[in-house]
Amino acid sequence: MEGTTTETSKLQQLWELTAISDVTLSMVIMWVVIAVLFYLAVYKKYEPLLLIPIAFGALLANLPTEGLINQPHGDHPGGLYYYISLGVEYEIFPPLIFLGVGALTDFGPLIANPRTLLLGAAAQFGVFATFLGATIIGFSPQEAGAIGIIGGADGPTSIFLANKLAPHLLAPIAVAAYSYMALVPMLQPPIMRALTTEEERKIRMKSLREVTRLEKLIFAGMVTIVVILLVPAASALIGMLMLGNFLRESLVTERLTKAAQNELINVVTIFLGTSVGITMTGDAFLNASTLKILGLGVIAFGIATACGVLMAKLMNVFSKNKINPLIGSAGVSAVPMAARVSQVEGQRADPGNFLLMHAMGPNVAGVIGTAVVAGYFIAWYAG
Amino acid sequence: MEGTTTETSKLQQLWELTAISDVTLSMVIMWVVIAVLFYLAVYKKYEPLLLIPIAFGALLANLPTEGLINQPHGDHPGGLYYYISLGVEYEIFPPLIFLGVGALTDFGPLIANPRTLLLGAAAQFGVFATFLGATIIGFSPQEAGAIGIIGGADGPTSIFLANKLAPHLLAPIAVAAYSYMALVPMLQPPIMRALTTEEERKIRMKSLREVTRLEKLIFAGMVTIVVILLVPAASALIGMLMLGNFLRESLVTERLTKAAQNELINVVTIFLGTSVGITMTGDAFLNASTLKILGLGVIAFGIATACGVLMAKLMNVFSKNKINPLIGSAGVSAVPMAARVSQVEGQRADPGNFLLMHAMGPNVAGVIGTAVVAGYFIAWYAG
């Protein structure tokens, strides 16, 4: 910085201020991956609310940034995402998202037809099958658990569990979970049709009874108590889900319900998405693991779909009141897309058949089921 | 976890994963208490915006949860409510609620008739009387101060002071404060009628003059300055209250006023309520202290109501411009319920009498008065 520096050294100095020399090949490759994610999110509308923040976070992660992710040292504060990412690391954001999800969810169809809880349970077999596959192809048990949960089709739960069991796989797991959730309308129908007969697809289900406010409130309290007693490690997720639902169904806390449904969930979604994306560095993402995870994710979705359908068929063997097996696939959650798929497939077989509300039962049961599985894995490994 | 475990030991293992064995008798008793709170909040509409979060927090506190309230240790992060409760522990949430309250409050009626400030002051005598009673029946002075403030009928202030002077009593104090605030329409009228004559109840007050924007802005600034000078320990509460009010009355920061009135206060209310509820474990709540606190709370409300009414009668002795003593009871705050009670009682004596706006004066004065008392206790004990 002396006044006598020559022109050359000044240019050099200028060059050193830039970070062009810090660009690595893996960054450039990641830019292509990120462009694909942006394309899927913006033009294909694959869960854009989360994929866009994730992809933008990934863009920041694959640039030679300064003051964005560094740890604090001495008097110097940490980077912005050092602080925001604490919300993921301390496991605060996913339960807050669940608070909003609970405030947005109507458990009425499930309460009116509680048998469908079993369909939501059956779909979780996809999680365990994928867990097995993942251990076989070489992932550690903890990693396998975090990968398997992709089959639960529940974004916040996947992020919650991955952060706990295998934080180094957070990015590919989140990307797989949200991408496949968006692909549900393509992944599920072939499996559903292969496993059902024309007659089964035409089954009409009797209309659901009305559910009163008191029953919904009791349900929220009961799920909280039963799940926490049986799988205490799921406390944070189930507790917040049901708090949001209780606020919603109480009908006397409109202000708070709206806050959970909007302000809270929107702001946390921006922070959660970018925090996840910012872990998506080339080193962490561009390796065989990611490809394996993406592959296992498809398998997880397929098995979960199949198990839901087969469980519905099994229940029909024992029950007089037949269930249309097409609603079994909705047990993977991916609310409300999986339920819409059931409706569409049902109408393809019989245009007068309305399965949407029936499919919402296993659909929301799948959310509870996946939280239970996550709690089980945490109890097994992280305790 | 060996493959050779027998069936029995596997079942045992499964059992050990659950937390059923951790359920204690006090938890089950608390479930009944919580059910009562839910009933009061949902069906009786006792301050549901706060009682529902408190009761749900209490439910979580009385279940054998995992990962919800534990402290961080080593690399393991703390539970969700370890972090959220910091907002109470660090005394952040109550002032933020006050920011929203300030943005929602119109001090116009108080400014138009500043004499009513004395009524808001008189009602605070209930706080001191209860403090005396509490020390007599064995509470420590700090505890007694935190209990007495229930008579101020100001939720956030009660939580603020209880956290500072007697954190172990936070839950019963908060529950008492919010429950009795909801009971104001039942607790106050008998006292009001006993202490006033038919003629007094029929006094009509002259209509309030208009208050300009400038006057309201000066008022906000003046209250900030005077209260902080005289009772500096009330700075956080009064500062935020008046910041919110200044934003509101400036009429040029609509965006910020709305944010304080809605987003901020709603989200903080969810967190504050559940954080308070989560301290409500059986050990902390099911004991003689709680019963004593609930009893003292009623007394506090009663004395505060009486003192407000009596102060109004006293002022009538010296003043030509008579005050209807029914508005004295509004000095306990519990905005705006206490003012509505004054209106209803007034119309019972004279259907053409409109006391609502007059009662809003002592009503909002009571908020300032209670914050002053809280500051006084803090200065005396916590300094």
Place this chain on the structure above:
Amino acid sequence: MEGTTTETSKLQQLWELTAISDVTLSMVIMWVVIAVLFYLAVYKKYEPLLLIPIAFGALLANLPTEGLINQPHGDHPGGLYYYISLGVEYEIFPPLIFLGVGALTDFGPLIANPRTLLLGAAAQFGVFATFLGATIIGFSPQEAGAIGIIGGADGPTSIFLANKLAPHLLAPIAVAAYSYMALVPMLQPPIMRALTTEEERKIRMKSLREVTRLEKLIFAGMVTIVVILLVPAASALIGMLMLGNFLRESLVTERLTKAAQNELINVVTIFLGTSVGITMTGDAFLNASTLKILGLGVIAFGIATACGVLMAKLMNVFSKNKINPLIGSAGVSAVPMAARVSQVEGQRADPGNFLLMHAMGPNVAGVIGTAVVAGYFIAWYAG
């Protein structure tokens, strides 16, 4: 606190509880300054969204408060603003404001006429000229950088840089930045008229082409990449600005865009403003530095305006497509006021001339330019 204290000592005790004796002369003088700020904000509408919180924070800073700004010690928590101010100290708030600004900004006019980026660059010369002036009159280089950035007319950037390079000057720099931004309609026109001829002011520019969604998305990504590569220290500001803009222009994340435009920016603005104001103690504000900073700020604005206009005239020498030099002044940012000034001055010369959209180009370019300058100063001094 014994019962045998005499009347006199009780009064003395009461007096000691108050903080009247802690009022200093500088506080009283600051009250006058604060009253002036309130007047400018409320009645003159000088950026009230920020000046009112700043002025109210300053009021709290100049009262003998307790429990509002103190550091935590032992078990005692810190004051409310000890915690809230961490958002400034850790450099979290300004980038969050930029997230909202990005969600509110339409870069379309800039993309349609990218030449105007040079105008936004030229206006930054005001920053460097002021930096030079500040070093000459005795400020340290770091201080001079933080002062110079006032000429960038960008509040959050000024606060961000001041916190990094010269935290003790945060208050006067923020006050100067926001005050002069509000004064743009008075400061700029004389300079603009002095430097342009009647003919130049009458130049009509050809209407802007339409910009598609894809182009806007590419622009957001490209600015992120180019700026971070060339000036990595600007990562946090530019990254958040462009994240907000990407969310906005994707058109598929309406919920998140609204959250960034409203909830997030409003709440953070309240906290940021008061946090800045609370550093405005008499000692920090009532000295020669503040006067110098206010003086240098005017100069910075003037030079920035002039450079923008002159650069437009320079570009006209080389280009066939003439630019109306009146839009050069919009390069100081101060969105959207500087652009409106260009429009008004243009119509004064030719009532049929519509410069507003053309001036929006340099206007938003100025935001990027100032963030680049801030990054450059950080890289030079704080790295």
Place this chain on the structure above:
Amino acid sequence: MLESLGLIGTGFAVVMSVLASLWAACSVIGKFFNRPKPDSTSATQAAPVPPRAAVASRAGVPPHHLAAICAAVADTFGPGYVVTRVAAPSHKVTEWPIEGRKDTFQGRRIRRDWGPTRPTLGGETPNILRGQQ
């Protein structure tokens, strides 16, 4: 591998038993809520129209409206459809009218002359203040 199978067996058992418990609990609770209408489990197959209509009527819908609706449904869908519930379209009371009413009550600004109150450009608060400023 064997360990994994153990984990899977236990895990799936946990999930099934948790959700089956919830099913059981829901059914038990549901019984209490269904009891008042003992015929409701077989309603869709064989429930005669009049009792249902009576139920709906009890809920506030005038019988002649109900008759007209039933006729329209029968005409549109043909036989096999039973009207089980009639309700006016759901007019959810959103917060906005209530908030608007609150705003009115708070009444920070009062129009002092007969002219209309218009939003100003740029969203500034219009210069119509309650007091004389």
Place this chain on the structure above:
Amino acid sequence: MLESLGLIGTGFAVVMSVLASLWAACSVIGKFFNRPKPDSTSATQAAPVPPRAAVASRAGVPPHHLAAICAAVADTFGPGYVVTRVAAPSHKVTEWPIEGRKDTFQGRRIRRDWGPTRPTLGGETPNILRGQQ
């Protein structure tokens, strides 16, 4: 006990003196704001109707409207009521119309053909973009 009484005595004195100070300050300040209308303190007892009506009239209400309103009030409430202020119902300008106007100005989407713009199911943004995408 005695200590407690000391605390209580001091405390109540503090509260009373703080709020009494505020009262005093408010009264002093209020005097400045009331001064322009010297007759306002005794207005409700004896103020004759015409001046008030004139005041209201000055504030923009046409006199014949005022006369009609006063007549209606007298008829409804009987004697003893004085109309002190007449104002149009408070039309608080909420943020929404302004925000809507801003949205229109920002104009991210422009309808390129004559057909109506409808919200889509599921709340997606309709596919009507400003550009050619």
Place this chain on the structure above:
Amino acid sequence: MLESLGLIGTGFAVVMSVLASLWAACSVIGKFFNRPKPDSTSATQAAPVPPRAAVASRAGVPPHHLAAICAAVADTFGPGYVVTRVAAPSHKVTEWPIEGRKDTFQGRRIRRDWGPTRPTLGGETPNILRGQQ
């Protein structure tokens, strides 16, 4: 001082080069987006009306509407103005109708009798619940 000048020289060079790079990049990218209409750079000076009108027409505006609009513009502004784009006023679909629709779908409360649903005083939720409570 000299050091400061060095910093200023470098700094201004940095700013200019960063924004100039963005200009260059924008121009290159912009070329791709402008290519489909090769005549667009000189459109405002000399573009004949008919092709433009055709473009607008392709975008959905009926030709006879276009003719009328062009006539009106020519009459109002005089010669020298060319209509380059015609669009219906931007009807931005705000979130509210969509949210309202969502609310309707969620249908938490259903009006069970013919009476109107009114907001209650104090903004409480009206006592019209889906179930029998």
